Each structure stands twice: as C-alpha cells, then as structure tokens.
Amino acid sequence: MSGQIPCPDCGGIIVFDAHALLRGETFACAGCGASLGLARESVATVANAMAKLDALRKPGDGRRAPG
Numbered sequence: 698m699s700g701q702i703p704c705p706d707c708g709g710i711i712v713f714d715a716h717a718l719l720r721g722e723t724f725a726c727a728g729c730g731a732s733l734g735l736a737r738e739s740v741a742t743v744a745n746a747m748a749k750l751d752a753l754r755k756p757g758d759g760r761r762a763p764g
Contacts, residue, residue: 698747706731719744 698715709728718724723734735743 698751702733704728704731715743715747719747 699712700715701710701712703709704711704726707726707729709726711724711726711731711733713724713733714722718733718735719740721735723732725732
C-alpha cells in the first residue's frame with residue numbers, strides 16, 4: 698500500500714510504501730533528504746491497523762474502506 702505525505706522540513710512530497718515501513722525501511726524526501734521511518738515501538742499498532750484496513754478492502758465482502 699503506497700502513499701505520500703508532505704515533508705515536515707521542506708513541504709516536498711515523501712512517497713512511501715506502508716508494508717515496507719513495517720519491515721523497517723525508511724523513505725527520503727527528494728527535495729531535502731529528510732527521512733521517514735516507523736519507530737520500533739509503533740510497529741505492532743500500525744500493523745494491526747493496516748490488517749484491519751486490508752480486511753475492509755477485500756473484494757467480495759460488500760464493504761469498502763472509506764475514501
């Protein structure tokens with residue numbers, strides 16, 4: 698699941714993959730080099746939230762994630 702957020706340093710865009718974040722990868726802003734990563738203590742919380750979102754997005758169950 699890919700996404701993008703504004704860089705907190707320069708306002709540029711940081712493109713990331715949420716599953717890669719859970720594996721410990723970091724992503725950098727192309728504009729200034731600031732990096733985005735997930736704190737080790739947040740991995741379980743984020744993984745749980747992503748699993749719930751993935752379950753909502755599964756085709757055929759009649760439900761869709763908002764957005």
